[in-house]
Amino acid sequence: xxxxxxxxxxxxxEMRAAADRLRGVVVRTPLLALGERGxxxxxxxxxxxxxxxxxAYNALCQLGDDGRRNGVVSHSSGNHxxxxxxxxxxLGLRAVIVMPxxxxxxxxxxxxxxxxxxxxxxPANAERVARAHEIAGEQRMELVSSANDRRVIAGQATCGxxxxxxxxxxxxxxxxxxxxLAPIGxxxxxxxxxxxxxxxxxxxxxxxxxxxxAADTRDSLAAGRPVAWPAxxxxxxxxxxxxxxxxxxxxFAHLQRHLDGVVVVDEDAIGHAVAAAxxxxxxxxxxxxxxxxxxxxxxxxxxxxxxxxxxxxxxxxDHDRLVGLLARVYHSxxxxxxxxx
Amino acid sequence: xxxxxxxxxxxxxEMRAAADRLRGVVVRTPLLALGERGxxxxxxxxxxxxxxxxxAYNALCQLGDDGRRNGVVSHSSGNHxxxxxxxxxxLGLRAVIVMPxxxxxxxxxxxxxxxxxxxxxxPANAERVARAHEIAGEQRMELVSSANDRRVIAGQATCGxxxxxxxxxxxxxxxxxxxxLAPIGxxxxxxxxxxxxxxxxxxxxxxxxxxxxAADTRDSLAAGRPVAWPAxxxxxxxxxxxxxxxxxxxxFAHLQRHLDGVVVVDEDAIGHAVAAAxxxxxxxxxxxxxxxxxxxxxxxxxxxxxxxxxxxxxxxxDHDRLVGLLARVYHSxxxxxxxxx
Numbered sequence: 001x002x003x004x005x006x007x008x009x010x011x012x013x014e015m016r017a018a019a020d021r022l023r024g025v026v027v028r029t030p031l032l033a034l035g036e037r038g039x040x041x042x043x044x045x046x047x048x049x050x051x052x053x054x055x056a057y058n059a060l061c062q063l064g065d066d067g068r069r070n071g072v073v074s075h076s077s078g079n080h081x082x083x084x085x086x087x088x089x090x091l092g093l094r095a096v097i098v099m100p101x102x103x104x105x106x107x108x109x110x111x112x113x114x115x116x117x118x119x120x121x122x123p124a125n126a127e128r129v130a131r132a133h134e135i136a137g138e139q140r141m142e143l144v145s146s147a148n149d150r151r152v153i154a155g156q157a158t159c160g161x162x163x164x165x166x167x168x169x170x171x172x173x174x175x176x177x178x179x180x181l182a183p184i185g186x187x188x189x190x191x192x193x194x195x196x197x198x199x200x201x202x203x204x205x206x207x208x209x210x211x212x213x214a215a216d217t218r219d220s221l222a223a224g225r226p227v228a229w230p231a232x233x234x235x236x237x238x239x240x241x242x243x244x245x246x247x248x249x250x251x252f253a254h255l256q257r258h259l260d261g262v263v264v265v266d267e268d269a270i271g272h273a274v275a276a277a278x279x280x281x282x283x284x285x286x287x288x289x290x291x292x293x294x295x296x297x298x299x300x301x302x303x304x305x306x307x308x309x310x311x312x313x314x315x316x317x318d319h320d321r322l323v324g325l326l327a328r329v330y331h332s333x334x335x336x337x338x339x340x341x
Numbered sequence: 342x343x344x345x346x347x348x349x350x351x352x353x354x355e356m357r358a359a360a361d362r363l364r365g366v367v368v369r370t371p372l373l374a375l376g377e378r379g380x381x382x383x384x385x386x387x388x389x390x391x392x393x394x395x396x397a398y399n400a401l402c403q404l405g406d407d408g409r410r411n412g413v414v415s416h417s418s419g420n421h422x423x424x425x426x427x428x429x430x431x432l433g434l435r436a437v438i439v440m441p442x443x444x445x446x447x448x449x450x451x452x453x454x455x456x457x458x459x460x461x462x463x464p465a466n467a468e469r470v471a472r473a474h475e476i477a478g479e480q481r482m483e484l485v486s487s488a489n490d491r492r493v494i495a496g497q498a499t500c501g502x503x504x505x506x507x508x509x510x511x512x513x514x515x516x517x518x519x520x521x522l523a524p525i526g527x528x529x530x531x532x533x534x535x536x537x538x539x540x541x542x543x544x545x546x547x548x549x550x551x552x553x554x555a556a557d558t559r560d561s562l563a564a565g566r567p568v569a570w571p572a573x574x575x576x577x578x579x580x581x582x583x584x585x586x587x588x589x590x591x592x593f594a595h596l597q598r599h600l601d602g603v604v605v606v607d608e609d610a611i612g613h614a615v616a617a618a619x620x621x622x623x624x625x626x627x628x629x630x631x632x633x634x635x636x637x638x639x640x641x642x643x644x645x646x647x648x649x650x651x652x653x654x655x656x657x658x659d660h661d662r663l664v665g666l667l668a669r670v671y672h673s674x675x676x677x678x679x680x681x682x
Contacts, residue, residue, distance in 0.1 A: 027371045027373065030369065030386060275660075278625050278663070281386070282624065282625040282626075283386075285623075319616075319667065319671045322619070326664050330664070
């Protein structure tokens with residue numbers, strides 16, 4: 001079968017081993033109340049400003065001989081890049097990152113600050129992947145993919161383990177139906193979180209969220225195989241972390257097994273969610289990190305009844321973009337109508 | 342003696358009882374790394390956007406007969422107002438809040454959203470206090486001061502209990518010298534936190550932070566008694582939560598006993614700290630909530646060696662002020678010089 005046989009999905013044991021490695025490295029991010037039913041998992045507060053440190057650090061703790069000796073190479077639109085750079089610094093490893101030349105300046109600066117070397121290529125995912133493979137071969141470094149790696153998925157799954165524990169702490173019964181929303185770029189976070197929650201709280205509904213301008217995973221799940229969108233199409237969304245043109249194979253196998261659906265959000269909804277995060281949660285979210293809030297605020301009718309955990313996956317947004325976006329939203333008629341002061 | 346005899350300070354037992362009452366009501370806010378030595382306690386993530394819910398809820402759980410029957414009245418520049426309104430709603434109590442007519446719109450809207458009634462008076466603290474006493478008398482409601490109340494101070498002290506636990510969790514030995522920075526308005530937070538930390542980790546240095554334009558507590562500690570600044574002077578700082586003209590008597594007694602010093606910060610440093618919180622921590626802080634970061638960033642030479650915990654006390658800032666402040670800071674020469682991209 002094209003999607004794999006599912007018996008190679010990550011195990012609870014791998015996720016728990018990842019959680020042990022990550023102790024003292026990641027923040028146990030809080031669940032913040034939003035409205036009557038929302039709980040926002042603020043992964044934007046992680047070191048390097050996104051959940052990506054979970055997967056990157058877990059992978060870099062388990063390198064093969066080449067990686068331990070010569071370091072790691074990776075490709076990323078930004079947040080995985082920063083996470084690999086940070087994990088490499090913490091573990092004393094060399095790192096080279098292949099990034100698209102349209103990556104936000106704040107993400108480029110983050111990678112540089114942690115001492116990794118950057119190579120820029122064009123915006124398409126395939127260019128980054130190809131160049132990273134070349135570098136790995138030439139320099140005998142180990143390639144650590146941002147999603148297509150079970151060590152990375154197991155690391156991201158620790159976000160799901162925490163959510164399960166935090167729902168317990170809130171006194172929600174194990175069989176209480178809760179919906180968890182995870183953004184989908186290449187699918188690593190949604191794959192890990194869905195697999196963790198289905199193991200620990202099987203009554204949980206896990207739904208992926210994509211920009212309407214990059215709904216490749218929705219289409220892929222409908223087709224039963226990864227379907228690519230052209231890079232010049234996915235490049236149009238403001239959610240720069242979710243422009244991946246197709247789900248990666250290993251996360252896709254997890255999503256086929258464990259994801260309950262996909263909700264898509266439009267660009268206006270994403271902008272309003274960024275502004276609402278500032279106003280109501282006091283969180284700075286990048287557009288990619290706010291798509292789950294956008295789904296909760298704009299499409300509650302597409303979600304089951306009950307509590308909703310929205311994973312706010314990252315906060316790395318360029319200053320000018322943030323200021324411009326907030327100024328635009330705050331002066332829009334829709335915002336004034338729904339936020340009287 | 343004018344400052345009291347210190348045997349009436351809050352006890353560890355009162356703080357721990359407060360922590361029990363607050364379980365499930367407040368967020369255990371994370372300590373976020375900032376630079377090599379900073380740890381930021383993100384109290385801006387609390388319900389109502391500031392630490393004030395700790396003291397307000399603890400006080401409202403322990404009302405006398407009038408308060409339980411007829412509700413509570415309070416006076417506040419904004420964050421305590423919102424916290425009292427929320428606590429009253431959670432506990433099913435009536436609430437009236439006396440606010441200055443120059444309070445930020447976001448804080449006024451927060452109070453209204455929780456169903457409390459607002460009465461506006463002029464900007465001076467004394468006007469608010471007088472009107473709140475009047476209302477309490479007329480309507481037989483209980484007055485809950487924002488700082489001059491041991492139930493409130495014990496509630497704010499739970500922030501200090503958490504810091505002590507979190508330092509333990511980070512593996513810092515009990516006798517490791519750590520500096521904790523707390524903002525000072527009327528002094529309730531700094532009083533509670535200092536008393537908690539001196540009880541649990543006596544090696545901790547606790548330093549208050551004030552705007553240079555409202556350094557009344559620095560002057561009061563030097564004089565050995567509360568010294569008032571004129572409201573038209575303290576009204577000049579952008580840190581609207583720290584414009585109180587003199588420390589309140591009960592917190593002042595705690596500060597005299599347990600505070601190790603005061604650092605003052607200028608208005609530019611406060612603006613840069615708000616911008617740094619957005620860029621580096623992904624936190625939205627109000628100016629009052631960022632003064633401790635300003636002290637850490639601008640006056641490290643005034644702090645002891647070692648780790649520094651900066652309490653980021655709140656995040657309630659008007660949209661337009663936030664956008665304007667960020668735009669101004671990002672385009673200042675100092676910011677460009679220290680944040681190359």
